[in-house]
Amino acid sequence: MAFCRVLTGNQAISQGARLCRPQVIAIYPITPQSEIAETMAGFTAEGELDARIFRVESEHSALSIVIGAEVAGARAFTATSSNGLFYMHEMLHYASGLRLPIVMAVANRASPAPWNIWGDHSDSISQRDTGWLQVYVENCQEALDTVIQAYRIAEDRRVSLPIMVCLDGFTLTHVSEGVDIPPQDVVDEFLPPYDPEYSLSKLIERDETACFSPVIFPETSYMEYKYLQAKASERSKDVIREVDREFERKFNRKWGGLIENYHTDDADYILVTLGSLTTTARAVVDELREDGWSVGLIKLRFYRPFPEKELVDCLQDAKIVGVLDRNFSYGYAGAVYSDLSSAIDGRAEIVDFIGGLGGRELNEDHFRYMFRRLKELSTTRDQKRVEWIGLKMK
Secondary structure, eight states: OOEEEEEEHHHHHHHHHHHTOOSEEEOOOOTTTHHHHHHHHHHHHTTSSOOEEEOOSSHHHHHHHHHHHHHHTOOEEEEEOHHHHHHTHHHHHHHHHTTOOOEEEEEEOOOSSSOOOSOOSHHHHTTTTSSOEEEEOOSHHHHHHHHHHHHHHHHSTTTOOOEEEEEETTTTTTOEEEEEEOOHHHHHHHSOOOOOSSOHHHHHHTTOOOOSSOOOOTTTTHHHHHHHHHHHHHHHHHHHHHHHHHHHHHHSOOOOTTEEEESOTTOSEEEEEOTTHHHHHHHHHHHHHHTTOOEEEEEEOEEESOOHHHHHHHHTTOSEEEEEESSOOTTSOOHHHHHHHHHHTTSSEEEEEEOOGGGOOOOHHHHHHHHHHHHHHTTSOOSOOEEESSOOOO
16 A cells, blocks of 8 residues: 655655665765755665665766666666766766666756756756766656656666656755655566567576677667667657556656656647656746736656657647756757757747856746746747846846
C-alpha cells in the first residue's frame, strides 16, 4: 500500500532511486545535491537498499565507477550539480557513446563565475550535446515518479541511453512537500531487474570476449555508431510516451510524456517553461483567463530529445509564443528559444525571456509582465527578440 510522507526534492529523488533497486551508487557530494548522497548512503547503512556505495574523490570518478558498473551488468545511480557536472563532461560522452542506461539526478545550479550556489539551468543545458536524455521536473512528486520512469525508459532496448533527471536547486531540492511513495512490489512489477543485451557478466557466462569502447577509424564505423545513437534518441520519444501511459495505469498518475499542455487549444499567447517555475506560471494563467485573457502554458518536460512535433502542433495557431529560458547561450539567445525557433520555422512569432539566473526570484508579477509583453509584441514582427526579466541595473 502506498503511503505519503513529507519529503524535500532531494529526498524524493532518493526514494525514487531506492525503489528502483540500484546495485551500485557512486555520488560525490556538492551543494545543493549533497542530501541525495547522504540519503542514499543512509538507505544502504540501514538495510533498506542492497547496494554498493562507493566513496570517491571527484565527480569524474563517480561517473567512471557508474559506467564500469553498467558495463559489468549492474543497475547504477549517481547525482551531481553544476561544477560537478562540468567535471564529468568527458565521461558523459563515454556513458552515452557506450549506450549505458544510467540515471543521474542533476540538482540544477548556476555556473561560475561569479560564484553562485543557487538554481538555474545553465549546468544541464550546457551538456545538451553529450547524448544524454534530459527531463526537468516541477515538484517533489514528479521528481520521485520520474526517477522510476527514467530507468524504464533508459533500459528499454530501443533506447539504451543515459538520462538526467533535473530538479531546480533549492527551490525544489530543499522544498518540502507531501509525496506519495508507491509500494515496492508495484514498482518491481513496473520496473523488472536490469537485463542488458550486452555486459561483461553475460560474456563471462558465455565464455566470450569483447572490447568496450575500442578505437574506431574514420572509414570503419565511427559515424555509423553516432548515427545509431541519434536514432535511439529519436526513438526514445515513443518510449517516453508509452512509459508515461503505463505509469498512469499502474500508479494513477501521469506527467504528460514529453510536454504538458495547459489551456493551449484556444490560446493566442502561450508561454513555454521548464521546471519548478511552471507552478507559478500556471497560477498566473488561471488568473488571466478568469479576466478574459487568451493565454496558455506548455511545460517542456523533456528537453532532450527535443519534442519538435508536439510543440509545433500546439504552437502553430498561437499569435505569439514566449519562452522562459533560465540559461543563456552567449552570442545569441537562450537554448530553448533557439531550438524552438528552429522547430517553429516561422509558423509563430517567438520571444525569449531570460530570467531566474543564479536563483533570482521570478514571481507572479514577472509572469504577468511576460504575458503583457506577448500581447504588446503580437502586433509587431521582429526577427529576434530577447528580453532579460528582473534586471536591477539602472
